[in-house]
Amino acid sequence: MRHAAWAVxxxxxxxxxVTPDEHDTAxxxxxVREALAGGARLVQYRNKSADTAVRREQAEALLxxxxxxxxxxxxxxxxxxxxxxxxxxxHLGGEDGSIAAxxxxxxTERIIGASCYDLLQNARDxxxxxxxxxxxxxxxxxxxxxxxxxxxLELLHEARQILAAPVVAIGGITQENAWRLIAAGxxxxxxxxxxxxxxxxxxxxRQFSDLFK
Numbered sequence: 001m002r003h004a005a006w007a008v009x010x011x012x013x014x015x016x017x018v019t020p021d022e023h024d025t026a027x028x029x030x031x032v033r034e035a036l037a038g039g040a041r042l043v044q045y046r047n048k049s050a051d052t053a054v055r056r057e058q059a060e061a062l063l064x065x066x067x068x069x070x071x072x073x074x075x076x077x078x079x080x081x082x083x084x085x086x087x088x089x090x091h092l093g094g095e096d097g098s099i100a101a102x103x104x105x106x107x108t109e110r111i112i113g114a115s116c117y118d119l120l121q122n123a124r125d126x127x128x129x130x131x132x133x134x135x136x137x138x139x140x141x142x143x144x145x146x147x148x149x150x151x152x153l154e155l156l157h158e159a160r161q162i163l164a165a166p167v168v169a170i171g172g173i174t175q176e177n178a179w180r181l182i183a184a185g186x187x188x189x190x191x192x193x194x195x196x197x198x199x200x201x202x203x204x205x206r207q208f209s210d211l212f213k
Contacts, residue, residue, distance in 0.1 A: 012111075012133050012166035014041035015208040016190040018076075020197075021049045025058050029065050031196055036069040038205025040195075042188065044091055044113075046076035060085050074111055082106070089113065089132065094122070103130030113168065118151035120158060127165055134163060135190065138171020139181060143193050145171065153184040160185035175207050182211055 017040040022028040032043055043066050045059050059075060063085055066073040072088035075081050079102050082090040089111025090102055102112055114126035116134045123134040136155050138148035148171055159167045169186035174194040181189055191208060198204035 011187075012042065012168070013187045014212050015039060015195075015205055016042045016044065016168060016188045017195055017205070018044040018046050018170075018190050018192045019062070020192055021047050022058075023050065023054065025054070025061055028058055029061050031201055032062055033065055034201035035195060035205045036065070036071055038202040039209030040071065040205050041209075042072050042074060044074040044076050044190070045087075046091075046192075055081060056084070059087065063087055072111060074113060079105065082110075091115070091135070099126055099129035099131050115170075118149050118155060120155060120162070123159055123163055123165075127163060131165065133166040133168055133188075134159065135168040135170050137169055137190075139169055140172030140174075140177055142172040153180060156181060156185035160187075175204070175211075178208060178211050 017032065017035040019028060019032060043062065045062050047055055047058060059081055063073045074089045074091050075087045076091050077096045079090050079097060083105060091113035092099060092102060093115040099112060099114055106112065111132045112130060113133050113135055114131040116122035116126060116136050118136065126134055136151045138145060139151055142148055156167055156169060166187040167185060168188045168190055169181040170190040173189050173191050178189050195201060195204050
């Protein structure tokens with residue numbers, strides 16, 4: 001089944017909006033809508049504090065919003081939730097299950113992202129298992145994951161040279177430092193705090209997006 005926001009061969013690039021923990025579904029949708037209006041090219045639903053019912057409610061609401069903008073919705077960690085609502089894909093960390101098993105369930109057309117931390121070998125393994133894109137980080141100090149391992153900028157350039165896959169940078173990314181990641185080879189930057197904590201989310205999204213022009 002082809003999903004409306006994603007077509008095989010589409011390029012993963014630009015601002016990747018990753019949602020903050022937000023219990024109020026209407027407020028979460030409003031924030032994501034502002035990010036999309038500002039130019040976000042992908043959205044990842046990530047909520048580490050919600051229960052199953054809230055997570056399902058929010059994911060379905062965000063999927064409808066993303067569909068209106070023709071932007072893929074990726075579900076963090078929860079493969080079964082992605083399958084249940086027909087999301088465009090899933091993002092898996094090192095302890096979130098097998099990429100190969102996820103690919104077998106999702107089929108060939110949906111997106112699988114893989115957290116590869118600071119290791120190029122993780123990215124090689126993820127690609128062989130069926131990952132669509134690979135994500136490295138944290139590149140800078142992160143409010144969301146303050147103890148996360150730090151990745152060197154050179155890793156982005158090396159990954160672009162070796163891997164035939166989009167490269168996403170994560171961790172502590174702001175409008176002031178994002179250009180360094182893009183210059184080093186990142187196809188996309190994944191942002192939470194500097195986007196969704198901004199006083200004007202739409203303007204912040206536009207400023208991040210302009211860095212890719």
